[in-house]
Amino acid sequence: MRDVTLAFGTKIIQNGLSFAIRRGSIFAVMGGSGCGKSTVLKSMVGLLRPRQGEFLVDGRSYWQAGEAERLAISRRFGVLFQNAALWSSMTVGENVALPMEAFTRLGARDIRRLVAMKLALVGMEHAIDQYPSELSGGMRKRAGLAGALALDPDVLFFDEPSAGLDPITSSRLDELILNLRDGLGATVVIVSHELPSLFAIADDGIFLDARTRTALAHGSPAALRDQSADAQIRAFMHRTAEADPAAVGGSGG
Amino acid sequence: MQLRKFAAGAYVANLVGLATVREMAAVMTAIVMSGRTGGAYAARIATMKGNEEIDALEVMGIPVLDYLVLPAVLALLITMPLLYLYGCLVGMLGGFVVATAMLDVTAAGFFHQTIGAVGFDQFVFGFCKSAAFAVLIGLASCQIGLRAGRSAADVGVAATSAVVAGIVGVIALDAVFAVAANMIGF
Numbered sequence: 143m144r145d146v147t148l149a150f151g152t153k154i155i156q157n158g159l160s161f162a163i164r165r166g167s168i169f170a171v172m173g174g175s176g177c178g179k180s181t182v183l184k185s186m187v188g189l190l191r192p193r194q195g196e197f198l199v200d201g202r203s204y205w206q207a208g209e210a211e212r213l214a215i216s217r218r219f220g221v222l223f224q225n226a227a228l229w230s231s232m233t234v235g236e237n238v239a240l241p242m243e244a245f246t247r248l249g250a251r252d253i254r255r256l257v258a259m260k261l262a263l264v265g266m267e268h269a270i271d272q273y274p275s276e277l278s279g280g281m282r283k284r285a286g287l288a289g290a291l292a293l294d295p296d297v298l299f300f301d302e303p304s305a306g307l308d309p310i311t312s313s314r315l316d317e318l319i320l321n322l323r324d325g326l327g328a329t330v331v332i333v334s335h336e337l338p339s340l341f342a343i344a345d346d347g348i349f350l351d352a353r354t355r356t357a358l359a360h361g362s363p364a365a366l367r368d369q370s371a372d373a374q375i376r377a378f379m380h381r382t383a384e385a386d387p388a389a390v391g392g393s394g395g
Numbered sequence: 396m397q398l399r400k401f402a403a404g405a406y407v408a409n410l411v412g413l414a415t416v417r418e419m420a421a422v423m424t425a426i427v428m429s430g431r432t433g434g435a436y437a438a439r440i441a442t443m444k445g446n447e448e449i450d451a452l453e454v455m456g457i458p459v460l461d462y463l464v465l466p467a468v469l470a471l472l473i474t475m476p477l478l479y480l481y482g483c484l485v486g487m488l489g490g491f492v493v494a495t496a497m498l499d500v501t502a503a504g505f506f507h508q509t510i511g512a513v514g515f516d517q518f519v520f521g522f523c524k525s526a527a528f529a530v531l532i533g534l535a536s537c538q539i540g541l542r543a544g545r546s547a548a549d550v551g552v553a554a555t556s557a558v559v560a561g562i563v564g565v566i567a568l569d570a571v572f573a574v575a576a577n578m579i580g581f
Contacts, residue, residue, distance in 0.1 A: 184450075187454045188453065188454060189450055189453060189454065213456040216454060216455070216456050217455075217456055219454070221451070221454045221455075223447045223450065223451060224447070225446065225447060227446065227447035227448055227450060227451040228448070228451075229443075229448050229451070229452075230442075230443075230446060230448065240455075240457070241455050241457075244455070244456075244457050245456070289451075
């Protein structure tokens with residue numbers, strides 16, 4: 143991302159964002175609530191055109207490209223939304239199968255087998271014929287992850303993957319993300335403020351601020367925790383309330 | 396019944412036939428479908444929007460227009476003209492009952508008058524109007540759903556907007572058809 147400005151109408155969310163994500167790394171987008179982390183993610187997956195600036199994927203500009211090229215780039219992305227965003231009128235199996243049916247020429251039986259495989263990866267094979275409304279939050283997230291993995295993406299985007307999950311499921315998800323990086327060589331971009339997960343898995347990251355509407359720091363969560371000069375970042379990473387009440391009110395979103 | 400004043404009871408078949416086939420069946424069917432199906436489409440899509448399902452489709456590169464809107468419009472396009480024909484039948488049946496029971500028209504007389512007054516071209520006209528209404532209702536309700544906000548209240552707003560837009564649109568489009576038909580002398 144190069145000098146990107148993100149805005150909704152007249153409201154500027156983030157300004158002058160510049161960062162690079164290394165292939166095969168796990169990149170964390172951090173910050174307090176309401177600082178625009180999800181907005182940054184949305185602009186990377188094609189849901190929000192930046193007001194200004196460039197988003198380059200392998201050197202090609204995403205937003206300057208024509209629609210067909212943008213689609214081709216997007217097809218290498220897998221996205222897990224905050225609430226899993228499963229299509230509620232279809233079963234879990236049908237949800238995972240949809241991208242395969244739409245973009246590959248595989249037959250029904252092959253698709254079914256692939257779907258079972260993807261679901262097994264996340265431990266959800268048993269739910270293949272259930273509807274999302276019949277599943278718990280954690281199960282829906284895992285099903286959503288299977289869907290994101292359906293086309294073997296090069297880059298995975300997670301929007302608050304641990305939100306609402308119990309610690310054990312959350313740590314299982316972390317393990318899964320690490321496996322995806324090590325096993326598949328996937329690049330992972332994760333928006334989160336779950337500190338344990340961030341310390342466990344992220345190699346690099348960026349810390350966004352709601353007040354100044356820009357990135358305060360770059361670096362892995364561990365580095366930010368130990369070496370950051372900024373009091374706000376240190377407080378965030380150590381999970382302690384800030385000394386300055388005005389600052390807390392400002393970044394509370 | 397008002398026709399009695401003009402001793403024109405015999406013409407009730409013509410009136411009922413033409414009014415039903417040209418106007419009433421198409422418009423009434425469309426209004427009911429707007430309320431029933433237009434509202435449902437808008438609510439369904441608005442709910443999907445709130446649940447980020449539309450975002451998921453976009454991100455995956457599945458064109459929302461092809462995947463969600465087109466089947467919905469096609470479904471209306473196939474069923475509404477058929478419902479129109481059914482509506483014509485029932486409408487004329489109703490006229491038949493009133494004519495024979497209260498206006499001293501004979502069954503044969505009614506039948507004969509209807510066939511004489513309502514030609515095949517009138518059915519084609521109404522059929523085409525029905526198809527046009529179907530496309531209007533389908534497209535409008537889906538678009539309203541897609542533009543809805545993401546909260547629960549917005550789903551309700553989308554549904555009611557779609558119903559109202561559908562009804563008003565149908566009536567407006569009907570006026571356009573009437574003027575156009577008049578201009579070509581049909």
